[in-house]
Amino acid sequence: MRTDDRVTLVEMGPRDGLQNEAAALTPAVRVELIRRLASTGLTHIEAGAFVSPKWVPQMAASDTVLSSLDHDAGIRYPVLVPNMKGFETARAVGARDVSVFAAASESFSRKNINCSIAESLERFRPVCEAARAEGMRLRGYVSCVMGCPYEGPIQPQAVLTVSRALMELGCEEISLGDTIGTGTPAATRQLLAVLADELPVEQLAAHFHDTYGQALANLLVALEAGVRVIDASVAGLGGCPYAKGASGNVGTEDVLYMLNGMGLETGVDLDGVVDVGAWICEHLGRPPASKAARALAARRVSN
Secondary structure (H helix, E strand, O other): OOOOOOOOEOOOOHHHHHHHOOOOHHHHHHHHHHHHHOOOOOEEEEEEOOOOOOHHHOOOHHHHHOOOEEEEEOOOOEEEEOOHHHHHHHHHOOEEEEEEEOOHHHHHHHHHOOOOOOHHHHHHHHHHHHHHHHOOOEEEHHHHHHHEEEOOEOHHHHHHHHHHHHHHHOOOEEEEOOOOOOOOOHHHHHHHHHOOOOOOHHEEEEEEOOOOOOOOHHHHHHHHOOOOOEEEHHOOOEEEEOOOOEEEEEEEEHHHHHHOOOOOOOOOOOHHHHHHHHHHHHOOOOOOOHHHEEEEEEEEHHO
């Protein structure tokens, strides 16, 4: 494992989490969620997605959410932008961090965004050029890095090809998404070994879903490989649309509990995140999916 003991958490709850929840929350509740998360010490909080509300109603009014946040408080609020229309809207309301998303699976790309991988990268080119011209921080997501609901296992070389292309477009960081959560520690180790041969590990982030209960084990392998950026979602918000009833995003509380136990610094207050998770789950009408959140909440009651 690398000797540095600082890990950056990218909080995905307000975007990747909520967009996979059945309930669509008001912009005011989403803004309050982000503010509460910021109060715990989180410095990277994905605030929304500038996509069609017809397809993702949970992300409607992301412009209202982003314009309501304090952009001078030392906190990054990245937003997802699929095209120039989304980029222009995001820029108009103060976006400083934008993200684009591609897939390592050809079938997933065609079914999810109705174009090939190559076509998706070309769509992103003007967005990336505009973001770089504006001095914005640019992040790239790669979906299905270890498994696809249509193709099955994905080869690391396919992930490398897409990741390299996104970096060539100007992405400063590549978030590796195990979208359906089928990855295992062995697959994670193999993937990162292939990527590390050509890409700087300090520019890679781990975005692992917990559909099969493998997320923390996979994150441990990623940490051992030198990855120091982890995506997680408060209370385990979100699900896996390709496995009905299954959990999706790894819970921020679970990740924090593991990192704290390893002596790795995040600057984030675990108890505070537990409180935020309980609060947002009341609005969603469901309990937290995070095991650490449930255990810590139960311990408080028993004490």
